[in-house]
Amino acid sequence: MNAIEASGRIEVSSERTTDPTGTWVRIAIDDSGVGIPEDVLPNIFEAFVTSRLDAQGTGLGLTVAEGIVQRHGGGLTASNLPKGGARLEVRLPAA
Numbered sequence: 001m002n003a004i005e006a007s008g009r010i011e012v013s014s015e016r017t018t019d020p021t022g023t024w025v026r027i028a029i030d031d032s033g034v035g036i037p038e039d040v041l042p043n044i045f046e047a048f049v050t051s052r053l054d055a056q057g058t059g060l061g062l063t064v065a066e067g068i069v070q071r072h073g074g075g076l077t078a079s080n081l082p083k084g085g086a087r088l089e090v091r092l093p094a095a
Helices: 061-071
Strands: 010-019 022-031 075-080 086-093
Touching: 061 075, 061 086
Parallel strands: none
Antiparallel strands: 010 022, 022 086, 075 086
């Protein structure tokens, strides 16, 4: 989610959903960047994984975020959007 130009777009949406496992709040963050490289995507939540070439990141941000979300009973996923860009989705138990 770091590879977005100044003229890019970030869109946040949320919804309350119910399934057999309970009631959830889903928060999706979409961007209009280049997406997540396919070779990085399977390991995106592992420590020190990064595609940044500018030495400005450690590759820990998504690892930490996933741990926080999991400790609250939820999940975090990452994917590429069909028309370009990336999506991070947080799913947390509804209060």
